[in-house]
Amino acid sequence: MINTPTEPIGTAQSDERLTKNIIRKKALELADEEGIENLSIRKLAKALNKTPMALYRHYGSIDEIKQAVFALAFEEVDADPILGERWDETLRRTMTSIRQVHLNHAHAHLHLVQAPAWSPALIRHTERIQKLHHDQGMPEDVLTRVWRIVDAFLTGFNANEGMQIEGHYDSDPENRPSWFETAEKAYSDQAFQDGIDIIIAGIRNLAAPDPCNWHTPDN
Structure with a gap:
């Protein structure tokens, strides 16, 4: 055989x-x-x-x-320049798009990847966002502070929203404290938009007396 x-x-x-x-x-x-x-x-x-x-x-x-x-x-993030777009509109658009990427891949748990701005995972994304605001004329010192604030907010929000979607925060309905509903809605569309509004208002305060008329060139 x-x-x-x-x-x-x-x-x-x-x-x-x-x-x-x-x-x-x-x-x-x-x-x-x-x-x-x-x-x-x-x-x-x-x-x-x-x-x-x-x-x-x-x-x-x-x-x-x-x-x-x-x-x-993160190649799915909407970070292309839009002619004449104001910096606050750009910030709102890109932040919302980053959140959407995490929602699109909620079960992938992307937040578990160690990915600082200079990592292979995010360096191209970081360069795209930095260029957007540089081209709009945002001062370097303001952009540095903006980046840190936005990164901290998005990192925490996306990770916690992801865990909420996966049900990691389930609790006994009969023994929920009075503040549970408020905490439960901390990671909602409204909470996210409120966070962006607060960040934009804070940036204006940080940059004062600069009028913050930064925008993508019209041509």
Whole structure:
């Protein structure tokens, strides 16, 4: 009897040429289904019908892939310049769009990725937003303070809203304290817009006596 060599389960290769973009797109799909914290090289390789080694030729680790997934999701942010748009309108638009990205990928738990502004996950996004406000003429010292305030607000809001969506804050309906409804609605559309309004008002105060007539050039 002739023994025919068999390939180990999970190592059959598809004919599709593997690229970084193919890997990160599939990784985002899996993250949307199972959460980015459950993403692994082995699971991703199986989903792509490739070997783990094939993925390692493009990414050095699962952490690099998670950074790439975050960056891919943030390509959805509406950060293109709009002629004549005022800085406060730009801020409202981009902040709302960033929140929407997290809502679009709520089950991916993107907030679990360690992604400061200078990380591979966010550097392109950071450069886009910085350029928007630089081109509008926002003074550097004001932009520095704006960035810190907005980043802190969005980081906290998106993470907590995500946990609320996943039901991590469920409580016993019969034993809820009197303030529960107020706290429960801390992560709502109204609360988000209120937060933006407060930030914009604070920026005007920080920049005073500058009239804050910053806007994207008309041409």
